Structure formats: structure tokens, C-alpha cells
Amino acid sequence: MKKIVLTAAILAMGAGAASAETLRMGTEGAYPPYNFINDSGEVDGFERELGDIVCERAELDCTWVTNDWDSIIPNLVSGNYDTIMAGMSITEEREEVISFTQNYIPPIASAYVALSDDIDPATAIVAAQAGTIQAGHVSESGATLLEYATLDDTLAAVRNGEADAVLADKDVLTPHVEESSGALVFVGEDVALGNGIGIGLRQSDAELREKLDAVITELKEDGTINELIKKWLGEDATVYE
Amino acid sequence: MLARCADPALLEGLPWLMCYLTSGKHMMFYASFGTVLLLLAITAPLALAFGFGGALASRSRIAPLRWFGWLYTSMVRGVPDILFFLFVPIAVDQGLEWLRHKALCDSDAPIRQGNDFVVCAAAKLPLSTDPQWVHEVYGFALAVMAFAVVFGAFAANVLAGAMRAVPRAQLETAEAYGLTQRQVSRRILIPQMWTYAIPGLSNLWMILIKATPLLFLLGVEDIVYWARELGGAKTSAFTYPHPDWRLYYFFAILVFYLLMTWGSERIIGRLTRRLSAGQATLAGEALRKGAA
Numbered sequence: 001m002k003k004i005v006l007t008a009a010i011l012a013m014g015a016g017a018a019s020a021e022t023l024r025m026g027t028e029g030a031y032p033p034y035n036f037i038n039d040s041g042e043v044d045g046f047e048r049e050l051g052d053i054v055c056e057r058a059e060l061d062c063t064w065v066t067n068d069w070d071s072i073i074p075n076l077v078s079g080n081y082d083t084i085m086a087g088m089s090i091t092e093e094r095e096e097v098i099s100f101t102q103n104y105i106p107p108i109a110s111a112y113v114a115l116s117d118d119i120d121p122a123t124a125i126v127a128a129q130a131g132t133i134q135a136g137h138v139s140e141s142g143a144t145l146l147e148y149a150t151l152d153d154t155l156a157a158v159r160n161g162e163a164d165a166v167l168a169d170k171d172v173l174t175p176h177v178e179e180s181s182g183a184l185v186f187v188g189e190d191v192a193l194g195n196g197i198g199i200g201l202r203q204s205d206a207e208l209r210e211k212l213d214a215v216i217t218e219l220k221e222d223g224t225i226n227e228l229i230k231k232w233l234g235e236d237a238t239v240y241e
Numbered sequence: 242m243l244a245r246c247a248d249p250a251l252l253e254g255l256p257w258l259m260c261y262l263t264s265g266k267h268m269m270f271y272a273s274f275g276t277v278l279l280l281l282a283i284t285a286p287l288a289l290a291f292g293f294g295g296a297l298a299s300r301s302r303i304a305p306l307r308w309f310g311w312l313y314t315s316m317v318r319g320v321p322d323i324l325f326f327l328f329v330p331i332a333v334d335q336g337l338e339w340l341r342h343k344a345l346c347d348s349d350a351p352i353r354q355g356n357d358f359v360v361c362a363a364a365k366l367p368l369s370t371d372p373q374w375v376h377e378v379y380g381f382a383l384a385v386m387a388f389a390v391v392f393g394a395f396a397a398n399v400l401a402g403a404m405r406a407v408p409r410a411q412l413e414t415a416e417a418y419g420l421t422q423r424q425v426s427r428r429i430l431i432p433q434m435w436t437y438a439i440p441g442l443s444n445l446w447m448i449l450i451k452a453t454p455l456l457f458l459l460g461v462e463d464i465v466y467w468a469r470e471l472g473g474a475k476t477s478a479f480t481y482p483h484p485d486w487r488l489y490y491f492f493a494i495l496v497f498y499l500l501m502t503w504g505s506e507r508i509i510g511r512l513t514r515r516l517s518a519g520q521a522t523l524a525g526e527a528l529r530k531g532a533a
Contacts, residue, residue: 038480
């Protein structure tokens with residue numbers, strides 16, 4: 001048995017070395033339907049499927065790794081993995097530290113969700129995931145901001161009354177609202193934040209960026225990305241023209 | 242996975258729960274208990290070895306060695322654990338990659354490029370081409386090291402104290418019989434110090450058990466990671482949708498840790514009895530009177 005495992009490991013290493021280039025894809029694994037860990041314990045979701053297609057077209061050999069949202073940028077720049085595909089919106093602040101490819105999801109709306117529709121997001125206590133564009137928006141909007149480590153924690157905070165509302169990407173909140181049998185409702189107006197979601201890269205990886213950018217353009221043109229958006233984010237989701 | 246779990250959406254009640262609890266993700270959760278036990282099994286002896294080295298160094302007659310022992314114990318004990326856990330793995334990882342970069346790469350591109358820490362592909366540790374389990378073992382090894390360094394410093398202090406607690410008369414008698422310093426240490430001092438060290442060491446063991454969730458902080462997928470991951474509310478994007486069940490998962494972990502510490506208490510109790518036998522301490526005296 002040991003021998004088989006060892007041989008398999010050696011073969012796997014050999015196979016890895018033989019192909020062109022290995023890319024470690026970092027993601028959070030806690031932001032369904034963008035990225036999550038499915039019931040077999042593997043990374044799954046829109047970004048997994050898109051990422052695998054991108055890797056195939058760019059002829060790269062990809063492995064997926066998960067990392068907490070909190071430290072996802074520091075661990076990219078220190079080289080633990082090579083890309084971030086974690087529903088990360090392209091913003092000016094982030095571009096000071098890392099670089100992005102062009103977006104693979106168009107700029108999308110963020111929405112407020114609360115337990116009842118008489119909550120006014122402008123004055124309420126609003127929960128958001130720490131380090132997201134939504135958290136930035138709440139702190140500027142004048143509402144009281146409560147930050148949590150994961151999206152799941154923010155929703156739990158609303159359900160148990162710690163916060164009045166949560167602000168997050170609308171696509172991510174929709175399944176939670178639909179499956180709450182009326183307990184959760186959208187409140188207030190949607191807000192447009194960020195410049196769409198792109199693949200985060202180290203600033204020193206200019207070559208990789210060009211390569212991935214070219215593939216994304218190709219996938220946008222042949223409609224693959226639009227198909228994936230409809231599959232994972234719903235028929236009504238914003239797609240590329 | 243069981244065949245009848247092929248379509249969980251059709252199941253209800255107990256069969257659903259059975260399938261749910263045997264999903265691939267749950268298997269990883271169960272396996273992570275092994276990760277925690279493995280960490281304890283490796284870290285405890287390693288920390289004890291570090292402690293032993295530290296204690297002997299701080300008693301050494303060679304001044305630089307003594308300074309080193311003193312510096313190790315006072316420095317590590319004086320820094321918050323969490324800070325140390327965040328610092329050691331990053332420092333060791335980048336240090337090793339830096340050394341490998343100098344040795345293995347022929348490019349003279351700077352390692353620090355703006356925000357980025359860039360070493361050539363051959364210097365990466367582990368290599369990008371290595372399978373995921375190599376990365377996980379490497380991360381785990383870094384965690385073990387951080388734990389051993391921190392707990393070693395505390396153990397060094399406990400052991401140094403225990404060595405000082407052995408009655409001077411015992412050592413003097415040995416010297417009078419013509420034993421060398423080395424023999425006195427090995428045959429009299431070290432065997433007798435354990436009874437004095439056990440209370441301090443058992444405290445450390447308990448703290449070590451309770452510190453294992455720090456693995457989560459280091460990105461190792463331990464029981465806390467999986468409990469949070471499994472417990473969170475699941476929408477129908479998942480095979481087994483359910484509401485927020487973190488309470489139950491955290492409760493299970495709580496029971497696990499209580500069982501661990503309860504079992505440890507019992508074993509330590511027995512060990513104390515054995516080591517107290519024949520000692521000129523109150524516990525030893527009580528044993529002698531009980532036997533008579």
C-alpha cells in the first residue's frame with residue numbers, strides 16, 4: 001500500500017513538473033455561489049469552474065487553495081499562492097498593493113438584507129464582512145458598521161439581532177433571502193460599488209496578467225463567461241453585453 | 242460514500258442525517274481531530290526537549306550558553322503567544338526561501354519588489370509544483386515548530402526551577418561518594434527533579450491542549466476550522482442545505498476538549514503518585530504512611 005502511495009506521489013510530482021507552468025489559485029471558500037467548499041470538501045462554485053476553464057485555455061496546471069479573507073492579500077504578495085479568485089472587486093485601494101486582470105464579472109449591485117422592511121440602512125447598524133468594499137461603503141454612509149470575518153457571520157448577526165441589516169453582493173444574498181421562507185428581506189436601494197470582480201495578482205507578475213487577460217477577453221467574446229454567470233448567479237444576473 | 246446517499250434531496254430525518262454526517266466534508270472534519278492529536282503527540286516531546294535544553298543551558302557553567310538559555314526563556318515568555326505564532330511561521334518560511342533563493346537561483350532580481358516577496362520558482366518552499374499535501378505538511382511542520390518554541394520556553398523555566406528544588410543534601414552526598422558533576426546530574430539531579438516538575442509541566446500540558454485551536458490561526462485546517470465551515474448556514478448551492486448549526490458543532494468540540502483534559506488529569510494524577518514514591522516531599526511522605 002505504502003509503495004503504491006509513494007509511486008503515485010512520485011508520478012504526480014513528475015506529471016506536475018512535465019507540464020508547462022503550475023499556478024496556485026487562492027480563494028476564500030466561504031462565499032457561495034462564487035466560491036465555496038462543497039460537501040465532498042472541494043472548492044466549488046462559479047469561480048472554480050471559470051478558473052479551471054481559464055487555466056485550461058492558458059495551458060496552466062492549476063491547484064486550488066483556500067485562505068481566510070482577512071489575510072488573502074498578504075499571503076498572495078508573500079507568495080503562498082499566485083492568484084486570488086475570491087469575488088474580489090477591483091478597487092483603487094487594492095490596486096495599490098496588488099494588480100488585477102480585467103473583470104470577469106461586470107460591476108454588480110450590492111444590497112441590504114434585514115429581518116423586516118422598516119429598517120433604514122442609512123441609520124441602522126449594518127453588518128459587513130471586514131475588508132470588503134461593502135464595509136468601506138457602510139463606514140462612509142454614516143450608518144454604524146459591524147465587521148465580521150465571513151459572510152456567514154454577518155448573516156448570523158442579523159438573524160440573532162446583533163445587527164439590523166447586512167450589506168453584501170446581491171448575487172450572494174439572493175439565495176439566502178429566497179430560502180429563508182420570508183424571514184430575510186431586501187431593504188433600501190441597491191448600491192453600485194467597485195469596478196467588477198477580477199483576478200488578483202502580484203504586481204511583479206505582469207506576464208501572467210497579460211496571459212490571463214487575453215484568455216478572459218476570449219471567454220467574454222465567445223460567451224462562455226455569460227453562460228457561467230447565468231448558471232451560477234441566476235438568469236437575471238448582470239452579464240456582459 | 243454510501244450508495245443510498247446519491248440524492249440527499251429525497252431523504253428526510255435520520256437517513257438524511259446519516260448521509261449528512263458521512264459526507265466527504267465531514268470525513269475531513271473527523272480526520273482533523275487526528276491532526277490535533279498528532280500536533281499534541283509531536284509538540285509535547287519536542288517542547289520538553291527544548292525545555293530540557295533551555296534548562297540545562299541556563300544552568301551551564303559556560304557563560305554564552307547560560308546567556309542563551311536566559312535569553313530564550315525570558316524573550317519567548319515575554320511575548321504574547323499569538324504574536325509569536327503569527328511571527329515564527331512567516332519569519333521561518335521567508336528566511337528559508339531567502340536562503341534557497343541565494344543558493345539555488347542565478348537571477349539577481351531583488352526579492353523585495355514593491356509589496357511582493359518574490360523568489361525564483363526553484364527556491365519556493367514547498368515548490369509550486371508539489372502536490373497539495375506537501376504544502377499542508379509543510380504548514381503543519383511550521384505550526385509544530387512555533388508551538389515547540391513557545392512551550393519549550395515555559396518548560397525550560399519549569400525544569401530549571403525543578404532542578405533547583407532538588408535538596409542540595411542529595412547532591413552533596415553523591416559528591417561525597419566521589420561522583421563527577423556529570424554523574425551527579427544524570428543519576429541524582431535529573432531523576433529526582435521530575436517530582437518537582439510535574440505540577441508545572443501538567444499545567445503546561447493543559448495549556449497546550451487548549452492552545453491547539455491556534456492551528457486555525459496558522460491556516461491549518463483543524464477542528465475549529467471545519468466546525469465553523471460545516472456549521473455555517475448552507476443554501477441550496479450545497480448538497481445538504483441547513484440553517485446555522487455552528488452551536489452544535491462548537492458544542493461537540495467543547496466536549497472533545499473537556500474529555501481530553503479530563504483524561505489528562507487522571508493520567509497526571511497517576512504519574513504524580515508514581516514519581517512521589519520515596520521522595521522527601523509531603524506527597525512522598527503521605528504515600529509512605531499510607532503503605533505502612
